[in-house]
Amino acid sequence: MWRGAVLLRVGTFVFATVGLLLHQSEYQRPWLGWLVLGVMAGWTVLTACAYSRESGRQARIVLVDVLLTSVLIGLSALVLDRAYLETTSPLVTTVWAASCIVAAAVHGGQTGGVLAGGLVALVSFLVRGYFNTDIARDTVMLVAVGFVIGWASVTAKRSAAQLHRALRAQAATAERERLARSIHDGVLQVLARVRRRGAELGGEAAELARLAGEQEVALRSLVSAAPPESTEDGEVDLGPQLQVLATPRVQVSVPATAVRLPASTAVELVAIAREALSNADKHAGPEARAWVLLEDLGDDVVLSVRDDGPGIPEGRLAEAEAEGRMGVAQSIRGRVTDLGGSLALLTAPGDGVEWEVRVRRERQTARRGGE
Structure with a gap:
């Protein structure tokens, strides 16, 4: 889209040059009109070079583009006389003025395009000094062009980001499958053999067998979990990040569909589970x-x-916190509080322990917007 903006600027400059050649006899100050055209030529070259490179597509350059274009439109009031301005003849800048609107829309989306179009339309109205159907039509066209191109720019950026993520996920999946085959043919088979042989020998070897079995399960979970993916607004699937916690003594159950949350929230929930x-x-x-x-x-x-x-015996958590053991207070309760969620602890002597963390998606969206 930036290449299109450059081509539009060059094409409209040629049109403005032809317009000046045709109408210069009607100008009050033709020399000033040629001076304005010279500035337009220099700025066309500068912006064409800037917008053709990634480093040149900066907000400050686009802002100067819009402001300079507005100034050049305003100079038409000095180049032309009142009788000329009261006709439907074009200003000195003609359609070249619309090129800054396209640049603002490509860079700033709908908001940038509409603001730039509104400013150009306002300056054009002030130069002519009256408002009629033609000016109303031009105003609507300028604002509409800014909005439509801005919308197309945002859509194109999202599509490009989605394609990049898809290609990255495809490459990550292929690499993970290659590593999984290598690990299965080597490390996993060795761990499985150590586990079986250690269990047969007994004694201290049995402990090594247990540890080898735990690492085998953890490694299998790691290579079988789907690679993490993030959306454009930074959301990730929490399921695969929890699946790697599985061991022979830990069973992990997640939904078959993706559970997407902001990346920072997913990190905190995994830390709570750990x-x-x-x-x-x-x-x-x-x-x-x-x-x-x-x-x-x-x-x-x-x-x-x-x-x-x-x-957990009654009162044990309070005693641990008083003794300076802040694992539950900070690592679990503190994280849940920061997430704006709720924490429930279900326990009784002989009945095990259950932590239940509940996080609302609306709060996470508001929290991410606040950040």
């Missing part, structure tokens, strides 16, 4: 099992972490 599992590993005993469940309820996303350990 802390809850760490607490279960420390306090529930070596034989305890744990379950991680993710539910997508539409407006709410619920993350549950449960174990079948001995549970």
Whole structure:
């Protein structure tokens, strides 16, 4: 679209040059008209070079483009006399003035295009000093061009971003599959053999077998999980990030469909799950099992972490916080508070522990907008 804006500017400059040659005899100050055309020529060359490079497509250059174009339109009041301005004959800049609107729309979307079109239309109206059907038509056309091209620019950028993400995900998936084949043929087979042989030998070898089995499950979960993808507004699928937490003693269950949340929120929820599992590993005993469940309820996303350990005695969390052990207070409660969610703890002696974190999607959208 930037190349199109450059071509439009060059083409409209040629049109403005022809218009000046045809109407210069009607100008009050033809020399000033040629001076305006010279500035237009120089600015056309500068913007063509700038807009042809990624580094030149900056907001300040587009802003100067719109302001300079408005000034050149205003100079038409000095080049032309009142009798000429009261006719339908074109100003000195003619359709060249519309090229800055296209540049503003390509860079700033609908808002930039509409603002630039409105400013150019306003300056043109002030130069002529009256308002009629022709000026009303030109105003609508300028604003409409800015809006439509801005909308097309935003749509094109989104499409390009989606294509880039799709290609990146395809490449990541292909690389993950290649690594998975290599790992399956090497590391996983060795870990499986160590696990079987250690279990047969018993004793200390049995402990090594258990550790090898845990790493085998964790590695299988890692290579089988889908690669993380993010949308244009920074949302990711939380499911694959939780699946890598699976071990022989930890079972992870996530929906078959993607559960998309802002990337920062997903990181915090995974950290909460890790802390809850760490607490279960420390306090529930070596034989305890744990379950991680993710539910997508539409407006709410619920993350549950449960174990079948001995549970937490009443008042133990308050004692741990008083002793300076801030794992639950900061790693779990603090994170949930920052997310604007709710936290429920279900436990009783002998009944295990269940953490339930509930986060509302509306709050996450508002939080991301505030940031």
